[in-house]
Amino acid sequence: xxxxIITIDGPAASGKSTVARLLADRLGATFLDTGAMYRAVTxxxxxxxxxxxxxxxxxxxxxRHRFDFEIAGGKMVVRVDGDDVTExxxxxxxxxxxxxxxxxPLVRQGLVEMQRAFAAKHSRIVTEGRDQGTVxxxxxxxxxYLTADAAERARRxxxxxxxxxxSADLKQIRRAIETRDKSDEDRTVGPxxxxxxAIVLDTTGLSIQEVVDCACRRVEERTHLAGGxxxxxxxxxxxxxxxxxxxxxxxxxxxxxxxxxxxxxxxVFRVRACGRENVPEEGAFILAxxxxxxxxxxxxxxxxxRHLTFVARDSLFRFKPFAWLIGSLNAIPIGRGRPDVxxxxxxxxxxxxxxxxxxxxxxxxxxxxxxxxxxxxxxxLCRRAxxxxxxxxxxxxxxxxxxxxRIFSPGPVTVCFGEPIPPEQTRTMTNEQLADYLTHTLRxxxxxxxxxxxxxxxxx
Numbered sequence: 001x002x003x004x005i006i007t008i009d010g011p012a013a014s015g016k017s018t019v020a021r022l023l024a025d026r027l028g029a030t031f032l033d034t035g036a037m038y039r040a041v042t043x044x045x046x047x048x049x050x051x052x053x054x055x056x057x058x059x060x061x062x063x064r065h066r067f068d069f070e071i072a073g074g075k076m077v078v079r080v081d082g083d084d085v086t087e088x089x090x091x092x093x094x095x096x097x098x099x100x101x102x103x104x105p106l107v108r109q110g111l112v113e114m115q116r117a118f119a120a121k122h123s124r125i126v127t128e129g130r131d132q133g134t135v136x137x138x139x140x141x142x143x144x145y146l147t148a149d150a151a152e153r154a155r156r157x158x159x160x161x162x163x164x165x166x167s168a169d170l171k172q173i174r175r176a177i178e179t180r181d182k183s184d185e186d187r188t189v190g191p192x193x194x195x196x197x198a199i200v201l202d203t204t205g206l207s208i209q210e211v212v213d214c215a216c217r218r219v220e221e222r223t224h225l226a227g228g229x230x231x232x233x234x235x236x237x238x239x240x241x242x243x244x245x246x247x248x249x250x251x252x253x254x255x256x257x258x259x260x261x262x263x264x265x266x267x268v269f270r271v272r273a274c275g276r277e278n279v280p281e282e283g284a285f286i287l288a289x290x291x292x293x294x295x296x297x298x299x300x301x302x303x304x305x306r307h308l309t310f311v312a313r314d315s316l317f318r319f320k321p322f323a324w325l326i327g328s329l330n331a332i333p334i335g336r337g338r339p340d341v342x343x344x345x346x347x348x349x350x351x352x353x354x355x356x357x358x359x360x361x362x363x364x365x366x367x368x369x370x371x372x373x374x375x376x377x378x379x380x381l382c383r384r385a386x387x388x389x390x391x392x393x394x395x396x397x398x399x400x401x402x403x404x405x406r407i408f409s410p411g412p413v414t415v416c417f418g419e420p421i422p423p424e425q426t427r428t429m430t431n432e433q434l435a436d437y438l439t440h441t442l443r444x445x446x447x448x449x450x451x452x453x454x455x456x457x458x459x460x
Contacts, residue, residue, distance in 0.1 A: 004029065004124040005139075006219060007132035010146035011192060012177050013153035015203050015211060019146060020128035021075075022212045027219065029124035033076045034132065035098075037111050039089035040067050040078050042101045052100035058107045069118055092166070096176075102130075112136045133195035142219050145194035146211070148204040150178050202377070206430075214376075214432040221373050254307055257329055262302040268410050269295075269400060273303035275417035281306075284351040284385055285420065288378065288438050289392035290371045290446070291360035293401040295408065296394050297331075300358050303415045309350045311343075311359040344381065351385030358392075361435065369398040370458045371446060374439045379431030382423070389426060391418035391438050393445040395453075414453070418445055 006029070008020045017033060024031035042052070044065045050057040068079040078086050088094075101107055108131075115136050119125045129136070133143035148156075154174035194200055199218055203211050265271040279285065287300055287308070297310045307330065314333040317323035332350075334343040347357055361374035382389055393416040401408035418441060426434055447457040 002119045002122050002125040004141055005119060005137050006126045006142045006144070007137050007140045007195070007198075008126065008128040008144045008146060008215075009130055009133050009192070009194065009198070010128075010144075011130075011153070013157045014146040014148050015156070015208060016128040016146050018208050019144075019203075019211050019215060020126045022208065023215050023219075024124075024126035026212065026216050027124060027126065029126045030071055030122040031076065032115060032118055032125055032127035034111070034115055034127060034129035034136070036076050036078050036086075036089060037067070037069060037114060038098050038101050039094060040069075040080055040085060041107065041111065042094055042098045043085055043089050044080050045101070046094065046097065052097055055104040055106060058101060058104050059110075062107055062110050067114065069114070108135075130192045133198050134193065138195070143195045143198040144215055144218070145198040145200045147200065147202055150174055152204045153177050199375075200377075210430065210432075217432070217436065218373065251307065254329060258302055261298050265299065265302050265413070269299075269396070269413040270411075271299060271302065271413045271415060273415045273417070276304065278417045278419050279304055279306065279356075279390055280388055280420065282354065284354050284387040285356045286351070286378070286382060286385075286387050286389045287356065287358040287392045287417075288374070288389055288442075289358065289360055290394055290442050291362045291365050292369065292394050292397035293365060293403075293408070295401060296360065296397060297358060299394055299397060299413055299415050300392060301329075303417075304356075306356050309347070309355050309357045311347065311357065347381055348385050351381065351387045357381075357387075361438070365403045366398055367403065368458075369402075370460065371439065371443050374435040376431035376435040379426070379429070379434045382426040382434065386423040387426075388420040388422055389434070389438070390420045391441045391445065392416070393418065393442055393449060395446060395449050395455075412453075414449055416445055416449055418442075 004027075006023070006027075008016050008023075010016045017035065020033075021031045023029075041058070041062060044067075045052050045058055045061045048061055048064075050061060052058065066079075066081050068082075070077050070079075076086070077084065078089060112135060115127065115132075119127070119137070127137065133140055133145070151174065154170055154177055157173050157177065158168050158170050201211060201214060206214075262271075279287075289296060289300060297312070301308055301310070310326070310329070310331040311334050312326060312331045314335040316326065316331075317333045332343055332346050334340050347359075351357055359378060361378050362372040363375050364372070366372065381387070394413065395416070396411055396413040400411040400413060421434075421437075429437065443458075443460055450457045
């Protein structure tokens with residue numbers, strides 16, 4: 001198997017093929033166009049005049065013909081029984097029939113085996129499709145999931161067809177894309193969905209080059225973090241709809257809970273806060289913190305007098321008594337797997353009301369104390385709510401309660417609030433630039449904080 005495998009999944013017209021091809025060029029890797037494999041089998045089936053709905057006949061097609069896939073001139077050349085069909089498989093009528101092959105479980109299994117065989121011949125692979133990170137290469141080193149709204153994808157597809165001199169109706173293209181999305185998402189084998197540990201990139205409004213630059217940075221970060229080897233990150237999912245912070249903030253109850261938690265934290269964890277002057281005394285702000293333990297929201301909450309709204313994963317709301325507790329303390333549930341529109345709206349509403357929101361853009365607790373690259377999605381919140389962003393470093397919580405331990409142990413914890421990024425500055429930054437800036441800032445804060453405490457700084 002290849003020493004480096006990068007998967008790029010996503011819906012139709014999200015830019016997967018173009019991004020995968022350019023990223024492969026940038027990284028000196030081989031591009032595996034899995035869509036070409038499905039198209040080749042479809043073309044062979046059409047030429048054999050078989051019923052594409054009949055999986056048995058499709059299996060016969062797969063076994064009867066020889067399918068060859070090789071790289072030449074920087075692109076994948078596809079041959080069926082020695083006949084070059086690289087251009088023929090791109091026919092629009094054929095494209096509409098590929099879904100029958102894609103929904104045939106045994107045929108997909110055969111094609112996955114072809115994909116793995118192809119990868120075994122190359123040292124570095126960038127592969128794109130709809131189930132590459134979930135089925136074909138579940139142990140891939142870096143996984144991406146590209147997405148964009150249907151209107152944006154329809155415009156891209158029309159521009160592509162216009163460039164080829166082919167007439168196309170934008171509304172029909174959008175309907176076809178939405179139909180394809182539903183078909184891909186609903187199929188029982190290899191359904192379209194992000195892998196649990198995929199980095200989700202919303203390409204709406206971004207140029208191809210911006211997407212490639214972002215993806216390349218993510219790959220380089222993981223390579224660098226592991227000292228030259230790819231680091232397999234924890235779950236990095238985008239939230240899906242799920243519940244929406246229905247309990248309004250009760251100031252008296254919040255303050256009472258804050259005082260009670262502060263007393264426990266002062267005794268057990270000797271919490272020390274610094275830089276509190278960097279937190280705005282009024283108006284909206286976002287605390288963007290690294291994530292070391294389950295207690296991080298508590299450490300942030302007891303370190304400030306201002307009330308906070310907390311963003312918590314929706315699985316914490318499954319136990320109703322605990323759901324009531326954190327809901328009464330102004331926690332908003334946010335799911336995983338898809339963009340959570342309802343949660344985003346609830347958070348933006350709180351910010352526009354002048355409240356402070358605490359979130360953890362790493363989207364998972366650290367595995368070793370190091371700070372993972374921040375997910376870029378929260379940049380939209382900053383711009384829409386015109387909120388200042390305050391970087392928050394938590395140090396010591398990992399030693400007290402690492403993710404592999406069932407219960408915490410006493411120990412010193414430091415919470416440090418960095419200089420805020422004003423709304424005027426966040427408006428000039430892309431989501432990725434803001435995420436990269438905060439990641440770098442917090443890593444530097446962590447380095448300085450650990451040195452001052454006589455601890456060994458982490459290497460990145």
